[in-house]
Amino acid sequence: MLFSLHKKSLITFYFSILRPCFVLSQANMSSGIEDAGKFSVAYVTVPTVEVARSMGHGLVKNKLAACVNVIPQITSIYEWDDQIKEDSEALLMIKTRTSEVDRLIEFVRTKHPYTVCEVISLPIQNGNPPYLKWIGESVPVKDYTSNV
CATH class of the missing domain: 3.30.70.120 (Alpha-Beta Plaits)
Incomplete structure (x- = not known):
């Protein structure tokens, strides 16, 4: 149970914070910023x-x-x-x-x-x-x- 909760937290963290930051940085690097x-x-x-x-x-x-x-x-x-x-x-x-x-x-x-x-x-x-x-x-x- 603890592992599944921890896994859910990591997935939530990735999709809510890490991935948007990564996508934004990639967009800025490729779009003439x-x-x-x-x-x-x-x-x-x-x-x-x-x-x-x-x-x-x-x-x-x-x-x-x-x-x-x-x-x-x-x-x-x-x-x-x-x-x-x-x-x-x-x-x-x-x-x-x-x-x-x-x-x-x-x-x-x-x-x-x-x-x-x-x-x-x-x-x-x-x-x-x-x-x-x-x-x-x-x-x-x-x-x-x-x-x-």
Whole structure:
């Protein structure tokens, strides 16, 4: 009886504590955790798909983004000039290096038709390692000290 109780306790301990820790550590090792924060996703809203496509092409061409997804037909509800507004827009989902986000923002601000444009970014904490590697290859590290 003591052996079976002890065996049950070991099995319970394994499945409730050890196995989840092992699975989590394996997932972290294989999913790009070493690149946490090195890459970012930025979101930009624009008035039309045509503006989104033009901006997306410019971002990729200028090596500020590895990929830009254009998501058409979103609805934005917001307050502007003390009024609640509702507009149809397109959304750009931009994958880039975190170190290039400031340059990306400046590029968007110079090309965007809005007076105050939305550009927000979030660090990518985890992802498919080959995809993260591709972002890194597509958006090279810039050396800004060589111009000084």
